[in-house]
Amino acid sequence: MKLEYIGLENIDGPLVVLSGVKGAKNEEIVEITVAGKKKLGKIIELREDACVVQVFEGTRDLSLTNTRTKLTGNPMMMPLSEEILGRILNGRGKPIDGLGDIYAKDKRDINGMPINPVARKYPRDYIQTGISSIDGLTTLIRGQKLPIFSGNGLPHNKLAAQIVKQAKIAGENFAVVFVAMGVKYDVAEYFKRSFTESGVLEKVVMLLNLANDPVVERIITPRCGLTIAEYLAFTLKMHVLVIMTDMTSYAEALREVSSSKNEIPSRKGFPGYLYSDLASLYERAGMLKDQEGSITQIPILTMPNDDITHPVPDLTAYITEGQIVLGRELFQKGVYPPITILPSLSRLMKDGIGEGFTREDHPDVANQLFASFARVQEIRALAAVIGEDELSEIDQLYIRFGKLFEKYFIAQSEDEERDMEQTLTLGWTLLGFLPVAELDRMSPKLIEKYYKAGSNERLLYKGI
Amino acid sequence: MVETMNNFTTGYISGINGSVITIHGSKDFAMREMVIVGNLKLSGEVIAIRGEDVIAQVYEVTTGLKLHEPVIGTGQPLSVTLGPGIIGNVFDGIQRPLESIMKLTGAFIGRGIDVDAINMTKKWNIDIKVKKGDMLTGGFVIGTVKESSSITHQVMVPPTLKGKVTKVVPSGAYTVGETIIIIEDDKKTHEISMVQKWPVRDPRPFINRIPVSKPLITGQRVFDTMFPIAKGGTGAIPGGFGTGKTMTQHQFAKWSDADIIVYIGCGERGNEITSVLEDFPKLIDPKSKRPLMERTILIANTSNMPVAAREASIYTGITLAEYYRDMGYHVAVMADSTSRWAEALREISGRLEEMPAEEGFPAYLQSRLSEFYERAGYVTSLCNKTGSVTVVGAVSPQGSDFSEPVTMNTKRFVRSFWALDKQLAYERHYPAVNWTSSYSEYIDELTPWYEKNVNKDFMVNRTKLIALLQEESKLMEIVKLIGSDILPDEQKLILEITKAIRLGFLQQNAFHEEDTFVPIQKQYLMMSCILKVNDKAKILVRKGIPVSVIKKTGVFSTLSKMKYTIKNDRLESFNELENNLISNLDELLLQYEG
């Protein structure tokens, strides 16, 4: 029989303090019983006179006298077996689909352990998503962590669902881990429907911490999810795609705990260790040497006020291997997916595209489209000042190129799937609207092989 | 309650807060002493002593530690093990080889691992250089060992020892731990082997500093030509996410003419270390013609590894660099990223409840930064060899805001400053070094070298190039408002020539076989070719020939492509290229005049 401690010393936000606790381990999980209900908490600080516990399900209903607390002796563990596929769990990894507990072949600490850099395999295989702006310009690589930076009301969920549906992983040993943190019920429902429609539901594990679920619980939800992902990828050798949404809600939960601990904040009240904490999640993506299996992460976050310099997107992009940025302007123009290409980047693409991977012209086409579109943006700014009619002839060509680029290359419908060949050809057709002298990022050999001057819109239309 | 066990101080854990623990039970712990923490035997370091409370940072995750578990002092400060076997290795922040850790705990890093920093069983062939009766002082070379095909290791007397040789082994194969000489000093004898320890937070001593005078040639035009760094100098690369800090440092590590590279991945991505490990053994050092890995040392404390060891990693790296400097090598240290190191300081400082200065960083941030960069330098070592440590630090400003504390403080202590620009990165102009806000304070010191070794005109031409780019940025302010169509032709020419400079000279594609590394001679020839064309074109414009007509000859686009068309080993082709370009322009002039 384990010892139970009656009562608490202090309650402050999500934190409670116990005294007189013997033999407690740092970061072990405790069970607090209040009025017959159990809440879980984690020991986050130990002193001779006090044991500070962060309560995951909130401290509502707790009083200094009405609790009984028990040490479990372990950090948070996740039960694991292949039966976890197809299951729906709450934010603490407990099944909520009425199908009973998960049979545990293995149990693992949800905090995981860092992958040894010498044990990693550098990811080089691209995943075709069928979306031109991603495949062509920010290619997703298996084992990459590539977040979607979005804003409130932008169609990030649609895009993520489309990627899952179209990504050429079907037929293989693949799985999806979907981690919801602080999102609305509708969003979770939307993903579930879309997984059902694309017929992958039995390959999906869903972890749901919804908007009305305890805030602090959010801190463990992605850790449970990633522990499952590691099991599927490195024990069962599957290719796992992890979608985590919304990382901003996650970081806010962290901020809440930090401020109850009276920690000195850095920017916007977020704790100084936000970077390290986020890294402890994102770095769990990757591949291992001499092993099948991979973890690809697509975290989704909403940028408060669409501000990319906000600490959450900023620190995320400092850790992830690029970012796909959605923009309100494109969205308002009715472009789906509204991917703003200039700030978007896939860092692993350089090693996974081109000859032997996609097609030999891919790096140059991408480079040229980026450079030409950057020029479009400059000219648009000028046009806003002097008027489009006053632009020089060549600048007018750029304006037209820009419009068509958004209309035919970026925009595509929710169920439209383009292969790599099609995307690259589309790129060349668009570049045909510019005089060859403007293609300053392109090798002459490729120009000779692919460039055709004087495109017209019909060609574009045919190309999609 | 002081318990002694083999003279080691023992105490017990009386508080745990993240990576920081409080120790009670002994007053004998010393500041900066390494300690062994808990039943798991985690390693830690004493970082504060406040009355009864001895406070230590723990280099490993503290999950599962309990109060009252023992803490044992080692009597030693955090030190690195120095000797043959360091080159080509990958260490974590406290010099534990990651390969050995993998052998013990598999693909994921476990805890409480006790591994030797360097291989203690391998035998190395040492060529002994001293004999019985010799008087040796600290730093004196005892013998040499071929450590890798490009590095000859000088086995030196530890800096703190001196004495007369009373015993010496013959040249031959020994493990690093075996005694190779015994020296006697004041009746005390010291057994010396091929390894020595050195506390990472103390700079290694040398005889004197030598003023810097040689550039670290990196093969990257915007660095070597525009904003060079001296061997023994300091430089910082600040830039927002994705602007190219890591790429730049990888390029430096690959192509710079240092003898040895110490690459510190400090709180950054695991895959970036993996890519070095996969690429470097296959790449050939242009100088020694040997695989790059044979001159490279990696320190990898990635962002998900414990934060206290991240703090230490910077010191571990620079100490290894100083050690090889002492042997007479030119060592370049790449620290990616110093911001993550500063954040580690901040996190630990927060747990110590210290009074924060700006943005939660401790007030000693700037002194720590200056101490770190101060360890760079060009020196005469204790064994009278000249060597250098060059330090290049990446800075990752939060929100890409260069006025944040780490960038601001770093700027005070470095002399080359390469500001990476988000806008340029968006345009995929790489390296995204902003040519108006970057600078090098080494120009004066390095001018004689460039004039002697490259060309008398080098710096004059560089100044011209910079002047053109400055004029361009002034013009662009106008262009933004009225477009370029109505500018006078002299100004249009500036826009065309600077476009060629940007595309053809400043942009350099790290993934292009030919362009990834460019010899300094080629950099000069490219620059001079651009300037000659500019001079000629100016004459044409003065004669009334419109820039649009000059443009049609294709001279400008030829300039932007010459980096690809002229191979690095065919520099004589520049003559022909220049002649062609000039005669194109001459013909045009004739047509106009005729």
Ligand SMILES: Nc1ncnc2c1ncn2[C@@H]1O[C@H](COP(=O)(O)OP(=O)(O)OP(=O)(O)O)[C@@H](O)[C@H]1O
């Ligand atoms: N010289 C270059 N040539 C070609 N591409 C480059 C060059 N420099 C940077 N890039 C591109 O920019 C991307 C980002 O570069 P890098 O990873 O070095 O950024 P960073 O500044 O280190 O970012 P972070 O702070 O997030 O680590 C690279 O993946 C590459 O695609």
Ligand SMILES: [Mg+2]
């Ligand atoms: Mg980087």
